[in-house]
Amino acid sequence: MTSMDIVRRSDNLVPNEAKRAGPRDPLPRLLAQLTERAGEPVIVERATSRPWASALFEGRRHIVALRFSGADARDRRVRFATGIEEAEWVLPGHFVADISIDEQRSAPQEEWIELSALTIEEW
Secondary structure (H helix, E strand, C coil): CCCCHHHHCHHHCCCCHHHHHCCCCCHHHHHHHHHHHHCCCEEEEEEEEEEEECCCCEEEEEEEEEEEECCCHHHHHHHHHCCHHHCCCCCCCEEEEEEEEEEEEEECCEEEEEEEEEEEECC
């Protein structure tokens, strides 16, 4: 007969450090790559991240607002937005399942983009 007490005792279990720490939010790494793609000068006006889940996947939904400034702001905004849906992102432990531009605005020497992204945890 096998005793279940061995299994229930927590002092003899080796904790999984990655699981204990919980999934890390990929937003900081995503922001670094977005600002690199945007070029300088760019300001992150707003960045939010919240948990997201479906029946099969877990991840995070991100909303990011960027402000481009300078004489070439319009050109940089257009370059940034062009092909963003097909861009490759390096997010260890996650992948970008969806990214899209939600809004674009212009003003003299300033441009704004608001985008949303869905990142999924890799198993």
